[in-house]
Amino acid sequence: MATTVDGKTADFPTDRGPLNYLNCDRGILSWAFTLDHKRIGLMYLISIMASLGLGGLFAMLIRVELAHSGQQIVDENTYNQLFTLHGAIMVFLFILPGIPAALGNFVLPIMLGAKDVAFPRLNLASYHLWVIGALFFLLALVTGGLDTGWTLYVPYAFQTDTRVLTAGVGAFILGFSSIFTGINFVATIHTLRPPGMTWFKMPLFLWALYATAIIQVLATPVLGITLLLLAAELVLGIGIFDPTKGGDPILFQHFFWFYSHPAVYIMILPAMGIMSEVIPTFSRKHIFGYRFIAYSSVAIALLGFLVWGHHMFVSSQSSLASTIFSLLTFSVSIPSAIKVFNWLATMYKGSIALDTPMLYALSFILLFGIGGLTGLFLATLSTDVQLHDTYFVVAHFHYTMVGGTLIAFMAGLHYWWPKITGRMYNEFWGRLCSIGVFAGFNLTFFPQFVMGSRGMPRRYHDFPEKFEIFHFLSSIGAFLMGLAMLGVLIYLLYSLFKGRRAPANPWGSATLEWQCSSPPPKENFAETPSVSDPYDYDHIKYDPEKNCYYRVN
Amino acid sequence: MSAAPDHDENHPHDLAHHFDTHRQQFDAGKLGMWIFLVTEILLFSGLFCAYVIYRANHPEIFIYAHQFLDKNLGALNTAVLIFSSLTMAWAVRAAQLEQKRALVRLLSITLACGFVFLGVKAVEYHHKWHDGLLWASQYNPKHHDSAEHNEAGHGAESDGEGLHGEEPKNVGLFFSIYFMMTGLHAVHVIAGMGAIAWVLNRARKGHFNRRYFGPVDFVGLYWHLVDLIWIYLFPLLYLIH
Ligand SMILES: [Cu+2]
Numbered sequence: 001m002a003t004t005v006d007g008k009t010a011d012f013p014t015d016r017g018p019l020n021y022l023n024c025d026r027g028i029l030s031w032a033f034t035l036d037h038k039r040i041g042l043m044y045l046i047s048i049m050a051s052l053g054l055g056g057l058f059a060m061l062i063r064v065e066l067a068h069s070g071q072q073i074v075d076e077n078t079y080n081q082l083f084t085l086h087g088a089i090m091v092f093l094f095i096l097p098g099i100p101a102a103l104g105n106f107v108l109p110i111m112l113g114a115k116d117v118a119f120p121r122l123n124l125a126s127y128h129l130w131v132i133g134a135l136f137f138l139l140a141l142v143t144g145g146l147d148t149g150w151t152l153y154v155p156y157a158f159q160t161d162t163r164v165l166t167a168g169v170g171a172f173i174l175g176f177s178s179i180f181t182g183i184n185f186v187a188t189i190h191t192l193r194p195p196g197m198t199w200f201k202m203p204l205f206l207w208a209l210y211a212t213a214i215i216q217v218l219a220t221p222v223l224g225i226t227l228l229l230l231a232a233e234l235v236l237g238i239g240i241f242d243p244t245k246g247g248d249p250i251l252f253q254h255f256f257w258f259y260s261h262p263a264v265y266i267m268i269l270p271a272m273g274i275m276s277e278v279i280p281t282f283s284r285k286h287i288f289g290y291r292f293i294a295y296s297s298v299a300i301a302l303l304g305f306l307v308w309g310h311h312m313f314v315s316s317q318s319s320l321a322s323t324i325f326s327l328l329t330f331s332v333s334i335p336s337a338i339k340v341f342n343w344l345a346t347m348y349k350g351s352i353a354l355d356t357p358m359l360y361a362l363s364f365i366l367l368f369g370i371g372g373l374t375g376l377f378l379a380t381l382s383t384d385v386q387l388h389d390t391y392f393v394v395a396h397f398h399y400t401m402v403g404g405t406l407i408a409f410m411a412g413l414h415y416w417w418p419k420i421t422g423r424m425y426n427e428f429w430g431r432l433c434s435i436g437v438f439a440g441f442n443l444t445f446f447p448q449f450v451m452g453s454r455g456m457p458r459r460y461h462d463f464p465e466k467f468e469i470f471h472f473l474s475s476i477g478a479f480l481m482g483l484a485m486l487g488v489l490i491y492l493l494y495s496l497f498k499g500r501r502a503p504a505n506p507w508g509s510a511t512l513e514w515q516c517s518s519p520p521p522k523e524n525f526a527e528t529p530s531v532s533d534p535y536d537y538d539h540i541k542y543d544p545e546k547n548c549y550y551r552v553n
Numbered sequence: 554m555s556a557a558p559d560h561d562e563n564h565p566h567d568l569a570h571h572f573d574t575h576r577q578q579f580d581a582g583k584l585g586m587w588i589f590l591v592t593e594i595l596l597f598s599g600l601f602c603a604y605v606i607y608r609a610n611h612p613e614i615f616i617y618a619h620q621f622l623d624k625n626l627g628a629l630n631t632a633v634l635i636f637s638s639l640t641m642a643w644a645v646r647a648a649q650l651e652q653k654r655a656l657v658r659l660l661s662i663t664l665a666c667g668f669v670f671l672g673v674k675a676v677e678y679h680h681k682w683h684d685g686l687l688w689a690s691q692y693n694p695k696h697h698d699s700a701e702h703n704e705a706g707h708g709a710e711s712d713g714e715g716l717h718g719e720e721p722k723n724v725g726l727f728f729s730i731y732f733m734m735t736g737l738h739a740v741h742v743i744a745g746m747g748a749i750a751w752v753l754n755r756a757r758k759g760h761f762n763r764r765y766f767g768p769v770d771f772v773g774l775y776w777h778l779v780d781l782i783w784i785y786l787f788p789l790l791y792l793i794h
Contacts (some may be wrong), residue, residue, distance in 0.1 A: 109571075114571060115570060115571035116570075116571040117571075118571075118581040118582075118585060119581070119582075119585055120569075120571070122585075179592050182588075183585050183588045183589055183592075184585070186584070186585075186588055187581045187582075187584045187585040187588065188581075190580075190581075190584055191577055191580050191581040191584065192571070192577075192581070217588055217591065217592055218591070218592075218595060220592070221592045221593070221595035221596040221598075221599075222595055222596075222598065222599055224596050225595075225596050225597070225598075225599030225600060226599060228733075228737070229599070229600075229603070229733065232688075232729075232733060236688055236690065236691070237688065237689060237690025237691070238688040238689055238690070238729035238732070238733060239688070239689030239690060239723075239725060239726055239729055240603055240607075240689075240726070240729055240730070240733075242689075245689040245690060245723070245725065245726070246611075246689065246722065246723030246725075246726050247689070247726065248606070248607075251603065251606060255599055255602075523570075
């Protein structure tokens, strides 16, 4: 049978069976109510990419408005809505669910050699909740927008006429979607590992997803209760966050950041997991420092819960608390740096192939490095007083969230695209666009570091003349990056129809998902595959005739 | 399925296709349930946190306002929930031992306890509503006028215990916290009752056996958590000194 791993020749299946997960059942309902993790992952992938497009559109509008001083296309109030919706959509609908729910859902069970996640129905419920939450966001968008910033800070959130309640309900529902994914992943990794795959023989992407799931489970409920209290304030007037009724608006900030700081690790940890798969594969070299990378994921997940106060250095926090939060924030950079050093050591003397996923991975190391190091300026109390609420902060978190997560998502998308769709994209265009994304991104955000350190505040509709050149460069960069992303969309869609059929293992990876055909059959594996070192490339050889890799013993 | 038809024949119908053994299925479900319970605790933790902060900053509000809560009804509800936890735990054992009739009866008693709890809670809420003892923006106590008329201490005649102390500012915040905590808890009681009704229905149809009793066990865990949260809410809100 084409779908099984033949134990005798230990070859990768090169010919597809007639049926795979894409064509085994037909009709819209077979998708909308599927319990197959691959279909759910693919639906997530399409949905979050649509969200990325919408959030990106808002970003482009912002950059058009800010290309010159004075008013270009929108007035101040509309501008407030633009940056709020850009942030809210990107954070809640794209970055948070992006890698775990879309790519993770697809890959996790196959990497384990399992047939599905532990709770397929819960997985489907998670996707349905995502859709409902997204609909609430769209409802807020069309019925009056949102202008509070994505942080929904009180007491302004009580005073604005825009749709805080609708968006809050949407974020609440999205939170449950995220919790369900987290529960599912933890239970799956604990109970469905195949015989022989101990914790320290798991691919590092699974460690990253595991650490991410822990944060999703432990942090998101706090967002839930925060939004519930916010909604109760708007509907009933309970006063817990409202100073006019004796409540405490700072408490909202504590609750919000208790979730939202760990949430940035929900965004970045799975991205780091992708790096740990892509870099060894395209360096043809065993990952360096496996245990350090694995433990550092868990360390980041745990330390991430103790640093939320760094968002509140100027919010009347005591200087003792600020000092402690500052120190703890510095300490998070240690496990992050450990990962970077291990990736660099993995590449050292490797045989590096600059394919598209690897180009994105290299971009990630550089951009995330800049994002991480500039975070230290913001974690330092005295410099933060100068830099907070300036474009320096904007540039910093875009270097981590876009330069980190989005770039890693692109790496993962290109890496697993042949597995998901069964088609190869055009490598030339892939490389070209990845360079375009890299160049456009830096042109957009590097000038923002400069103008931020010179005092340009964030979230302003207009600016003095001395910032003109930086804003102009930034806008040019944004358009370039937008163009490159559009290029990616076009060649990926083109590959669906005209792309070369993908072999089971186009990159020569050693993890289990490359042992089933591309695209995988419905049940992934007819029998549980045999487990070996996920980073051992010595036994995987290239077959130039068939243009694919095979395993030798 | 077409992939491996021979496999399906010796795959029990109450074992999901992606699990190899009942043990594995049960362990996955139990772990998932425990994680879910952790998320529930964290959901409530925000409210407990708000409680601690406001109580530490404004103890006078809590000392004054808790007198309006009915300790007897609160104690009754505590007893009802603890009893229902006993019957729930017993039901899990009955499921494991395949005692179908006992299982159905015990689940029915547990469900009935849930209704009693909600009924008592409704009576309490009704009193609060009637007396205007509501959350901050709606806080408008009825006793207020008479207390101001008779400052010499006859003010709280209607209330058996008698009230002491001047009313501090922002008493409504106590009732905001009271209604949020007990309200969210009541939502969880209702959800738990829905889950119990679901396993009760399955128990009547004889779905459970010594290898497959996970749902009863997991619903039981959830019900114990709902009980446990109330055991914390009762002293924190009703028994303040
Ligand atoms: Cu932070």
